Every structure is written in structure tokens, then in C-alpha cells.
Amino acid sequence: MDQKILNLLPKELRNSASDFYDIILERSLMKAYQNLSEENKTKMAQIFNSGTEEEKIDFLKNYLGDLQKIIAEETKKITEEMKK
Amino acid sequence: MEKLPENWGVGEWSTGKNPEDFEKLAEKQPDKEAIEEQNKTIASINKHLGIENKESTEPEKQPEELPEKAEEPQQTPEQQPKKEKTPQTQLIQRPEKSPENTKIKEQLHGLIEKAAVVFYSKEIDPNERIKLMGEYSTQIAKLLNMPPASIYLTELIADSKKQNQLIDKISGLVDKAKEIPKPEVIKKAAEFVKNEEKKGKESIFQKMGGWNTVGGIAGFSLMIFLILIFLGEFKLLEKTTGIEMEGGGKGGKK
Numbered sequence: 001m002d003q004k005i006l007n008l009l010p011k012e013l014r015n016s017a018s019d020f021y022d023i024i025l026e027r028s029l030m031k032a033y034q035n036l037s038e039e040n041k042t043k044m045a046q047i048f049n050s051g052t053e054e055e056k057i058d059f060l061k062n063y064l065g066d067l068q069k070i071i072a073e074e075t076k077k078i079t080e081e082m083k084k
Numbered sequence: 085m086e087k088l089p090e091n092w093g094v095g096e097w098s099t100g101k102n103p104e105d106f107e108k109l110a111e112k113q114p115d116k117e118a119i120e121e122q123n124k125t126i127a128s129i130n131k132h133l134g135i136e137n138k139e140s141t142e143p144e145k146q147p148e149e150l151p152e153k154a155e156e157p158q159q160t161p162e163q164q165p166k167k168e169k170t171p172q173t174q175l176i177q178r179p180e181k182s183p184e185n186t187k188i189k190e191q192l193h194g195l196i197e198k199a200a201v202v203f204y205s206k207e208i209d210p211n212e213r214i215k216l217m218g219e220y221s222t223q224i225a226k227l228l229n230m231p232p233a234s235i236y237l238t239e240l241i242a243d244s245k246k247q248n249q250l251i252d253k254i255s256g257l258v259d260k261a262k263e264i265p266k267p268e269v270i271k272k273a274a275e276f277v278k279n280e281e282k283k284g285k286e287s288i289f290q291k292m293g294g295w296n297t298v299g300g301i302a303g304f305s306l307m308i309f310l311i312l313i314f315l316g317e318f319k320l321l322e323k324t325t326g327i328e329m330e331g332g333g334k335g336g337k338k
Contacts, residue, residue, distance in 0.1 A: 013247060016250065019257075026261065030270050033270060044269055049272070069211070082257070
């Protein structure tokens with residue numbers, strides 16, 4: 001997460017906020033990944049193993065373009081889970 | 085001409101010119117020019133915070149210029165005159181009672197409340213919701229770019245009990261998340277996204293015109309929004325207008 005945002009929080013909360021963001025990001029990527037075809041899953045693995053930065057960005061833009069929408073949905077789900 | 089603190093951008097404020105630097109400066113023994121420069125800066129910040137400067141304009145007297153004191157009887161703490169506040173102590177003391185500070189808090193809470201309504205609405209189209217969230221987060225980010233906001237936000241999150249509950253819940257989520265097997269590519273993609281975000285303006289995301297194709301939200305704004313929603317959701321941001329907060333913050337209990 002952007003350090004500038006973390007610096008807005010009290011020190012005690014910074015690690016937790018960072019963990020919170022990591023969980024949201026991984027869950028969102030996982031959800032987006034599950035929506036990919038088998039062919040694109042293989043392509044993603046190849047690119048993130050040995051591709052260039054440009055190839056990685058292109059993949060995110062072209063195949064995971066709705067990741068931000070998924071992030072928002074996952075945040076909602078996680079906050080609901082945490083309230084239980 | 086050097087910019088005043090109230091005109092500093094986020095980057096300038098958070099990279100070397102933040103209140104912690106003033107604390108470090110205070111530990112050193114700077115020369116006279118440095119002290120004057122520092123006092124000018126602090127006075128300017130205090131002016132921005134609406135704190136009256138009580139700093140004397142008289143030059144500091146050197147020890148040899150001071151009149152010789154006759155031996156005085158030792159005073160009890162009650163008899164001792166109260167010390168004048170230095171600009172440094174004024175800065176550390178709670179500035180949030182200034183009308184400007186209260187206004188910022190009210191605006192912040194108002195925006196979070198509005199954004200939360202949009203965030204949880206089932207009737208708004210998901211794409212429209214993302215767009216609206218982007219607009220609110222941009223406004224929140226703009227508000228937080230004001231230099232004193234970092235002080236305010238830290239002091240707003242004042243309930244240590246709630247903080248600990250939240251930390252425990254997040255730890256539970258982290259443990260749970262670790263148990264779920266994930267393909268290696270997810271870990272690599274997450275690392276890549278995080279590393280790129282850390283680069284800020286140098287990020288390839290930015291150079292390629294942003295990676296988000298939905299809603300046009302910058303990652304920075306979205307993350308501010310998520311964190312604020314997350315804080316608001318757990319009521320860590322206290323309703324501050326007219327309500328005294330307990331514990332936490334640099335000032336401790338009120």
C-alpha cells in the first residue's frame with residue numbers, strides 16, 4: 001500500500017492496514033483469476049514468471065480490467081465478515 | 085521563494101518535512117539562524133492551525149547579558165510561574181479545537197458518510213458506484229492533502245480498545261487467508277501490484293496511463309477510500325464535533 005496513506009494512520013494500525021490491503025488484493029486477484037479461461041491462466045503464469053513489466057501491465061489491463069470493481073466487492077465482503 | 089507549509093503537496097509533506105522532522109530538529113543544538121528558520125516555519129504552521137503565537141519577538145539574551153540574580157528561596161511547584169509555551173509545544177498540543185480543524189473533520193466525516201451510502205447501496209449500478217466512489221475518494225484525498233490532516237487523522241483514531249479489537253480481527257483474517265492454498269501466480273501478481281504502487285509516479289502503471297479501465301479511479305484514491313471506509317465501518321473515526329475523545333494520540337487522555 002502507498003506509504004503516504006499508511007502514514008496517515010497511527011503506528012499501531014499501520015501493519016494491520018497493510019495486512020488488510022494485502023488480503024483484499026490477493027482475494028481480488030484470486031477471484032479475477034478464477035474467471036479466466038484455462039488458456040489465459042497459463043498465459044498469466046508465463047507472464048508473471050518470466051515476462052517483462054510491460055507484458056505484466058498489459059495482461060492486467062486486458063484480462064483483469066475489472067479488478068478494481070472486484071476489489072470494491074471484496075472489501076464489502078471482508079468488512080461484513082469482520083462484523084460477525 | 086520557499087513555499088509555506090500550507091502550500092506543500094503530499095509528497096513534500098511526507099518526504100522529509102513532516103512533524104517528526106520538527107521533533108528531530110528539536111533534539112539537535114542548531115545555530116541561531118536554524119532556530120529562527122525553524123520558529124518561522126512552526127509559527128506558520130501554528131497560524132495555519134489557528135494557534136496564537138506567543139513567541140517573544142525580543143532577541144534571546146545571552147547568559148552574560150542577564151542580570152545577576154540574588155539568591156532566591158526555593159519555590160514550591162505552585163509558586164513557580166507557568167512557563168510560556170514554545171511554538172514546538174504548541175504544535176504538539178492538541179490543535180483540533182481550532183474552527184478550521186473542526187471544519188476539516190466535519191468535511192471528512194460528511195464525505196465518508198456519503199461515500200459509505202454509495203458503497204453499500206444495492207440500487208446503484210456497480211460501474212456507477214465505482215465512479216461515484218472515485219469522486220468521493222478524490223475529494224477525500226484532496227482534503228487529506230492539507231498538511232495538518234495527518235495530525236488530525238492520527239488523533240481522530242483515539243480508541244485504543246477498538247484499535248486492538250480491529251488488529252485482532254485482521255490477524256484472524258490473515259491466519260485464515262494463509263490456510264487457503266493459492267496459485268504461485270497470484271502471489272507474484274500481488275507482489276507486482278504492490279511494488280508498482282510503492283513506486284508512485286515512477287510506476288509503470290502511471291507511465292502507461294493507469295491500469296484501471298473501470299471508473300477511472302487512481303489506485304491511490306481508491307486505497308484512501310478503502311482505508312477510510314474500513315476505519316469508518318469500525319467506528320474508529322470518532323464523531324468529533326462537540327464530543328470529547330478518550331485516550332490515544334500524542335496528547336493522551338483529554
